[in-house]
Amino acid sequence: MGRRHAATDPSYPRWVWIAAAATVALLIVGGAFVLRALIFPDSTDGPSAGNGSPPSPNEPLAQDSPPAVAGSSPCIALNILTSLENADMARALAAEYTAKPRNVDGKCVTPEVTQEKSGAAAGKVAAQFPGVPAGDRPAVWLPDSSAWLQIARQGGGNTVPGEGTSIARSAIVVAMPETMASALGWDDQAPSWSDVFKMAGEQDVWERLGHGEWGKFKFGKASPLVSTAGLMALAASYGAAGGSVGGLDAMDLKASSLVDKVRAVELGTSHYMATPEHFLWHAREADDAGNVAEFLSAVIVDEKSVWDYNRGVVSEDGTTKQAGPAPKEPLRAIYPSDGVHVADNPAVVLGGDWVDSLQRSAAQDFLAFALTEQGQNVVKASGYRSIQGELDPGVAGTGRYAQTLQPLPLPKAETLAAMQGSFPDVRKRARALFLVDISESMVQDPGANKLQRAKDAVVKALDHFTGEDEIGLAAFSHEGDGPLQPGIVTPVAPLKSNKADLIAKLTELKAVEATPLFEAVSRFAGEQAKGYKDDFINTIVLLSDGKNDTRHPGDLGGVSEQLSHQNHSTPVLVFTLAYGPDADVPTLLQIAKASGAHYYDATDPNRLEEVLGELVTSF
The missing domain is CATH 3.40.190.10 (Periplasmic binding protein-like II)
Structure with a gap:
């Protein structure tokens, strides 16, 4: 979604990191x-x-x-x-x-x-x-x-x-499952960057090509303020929209016609994540389940990450690597015909x-x-490529590296500043529902209990959104054998029109009794799917500190099946956040995985605000 936190603090308001990004880019x-x-x-x-x-x-x-x-x-x-x-x-x-x-x-x-x-x-x-x-x-x-x-x-x-x-050296490439690259003919003839973005914008492209079983074209990008791959992806978006990926410095980046074209390019993004490693982790999960297409059609990453993936190395958090067997379907590194940016790995x-x-x-x-x-x-x-551009033959083969590169120049400082400063305006909007567990366990801590901390963290997280993002609030619990309550608290609507109401009603939430986790996820994911919008990133942010403790309708298998089915045609990304040491981590992991989203760990309640700030950058 592009709601990127400041480099050092994910809780900073959006205006802080926008100003910082625009300023520091002047020196790049x-x-x-x-x-x-x-x-x-x-x-x-x-x-x-x-x-x-x-x-x-x-x-x-x-x-x-x-x-x-x-x-x-x-x-x-x-x-x-x-x-x-x-x-x-x-x-x-x-x-x-x-x-x-x-x-x-x-x-x-x-x-x-x-x-x-x-x-x-x-x-x-x-x-x-x-x-x-x-x-x-x-x-x-x-x-x-x-x-x-x-x-x-x-x-x-x-x-x-x-x-x-x-x-x-490491080139920034478009990585795709090989069968998908082959279906497009890109394994034999590289597309231009314009071709890449055009294809991502055709959500029914796989059905048109006889592969309806692959669902929508799912295209991932990383943050342009956190990741080099994300920054170069944004430069490529502007270049494709303006007709020259190597000629950004000659463009009027504020021209309304160009801005509108960039917005159209960004609509092809399924969702943004802080780093490319997040995408590759979920791609591997989908590959292990037998269908990588359920999560990924293409993602912009560095070529070294493609080599890692193809040899069975992935990372859930970008820090801790996990090595296993090679994936059933390797990724193909696509080098667009009009050139690629190259990360130079400088030491100082x-x-x-x-x-x-x-x-x-x-x-x-x-x-x-x-x-x-x-x-x-x-x-x-x-x-990596050596400083002389040489490759290890085994690495090049596994990573599907091109032997030679057509490097793109880095844009001038003022161009980078204009692009980064415009990102909140051009990136794809989010349609997000905050879904908060209000069971009794949320208020059992002395002092500032978990429910109060959750309220405070959600209010801060709203600073990462713009007025055009559509945000809503729901909560879940129940008493005895009664129905799930309170349900929808503030309907999903443009934040510029409902922010005050959302915060006021969030403040009024009180803990009830039980945790109908499966019923809540199933119900609200279904409602989000009914209101699905192609030009938005449709998502739920789930905060829970416990486990399903009710005989209300639903179980983990049924919820997972529902989310997987929705992900095929009306994907609703359910980002889960385990809040407190008693949270049902395996269940929350499975819910996120089934929806194609990411799980976040705040089992240390003191990290809730930091983790939620990072989570909402992943739409």
């Missing part, structure tokens, strides 16, 4: 020069990247030359902060680096890698890691795009010096006063290793 232009230098290493147009331009494809890489004997203990602690996407590569580089003796000013070196969403990491770097002990702060930052270096630099003074050293030694001279020397030694032939072999084995 530096990243364009870094990416241009990476993609065109022989070019003299613009400054070199970080510690020097990468070598040309014909220039041999330096050889790693470790000392004969490692330095003495205690070792220099080298903390490295990465994005979610490239954390595995950074850990592999660290392991290979420490496999040989290292001696920096007479000391051994111990790299330690941590990971964070790109937008959140940029905010922490800019703020110089408030509340984090100096010894735990990173000396090296390795996001997946130079854009995040510029964003952090805007608010972080000299914390991010220079442009960084690009150590790997941070300039904070917590980075002492020994750590700085160790960081430089580590980055020098990353650019050697041995380091670049690790890069390739980790699913």
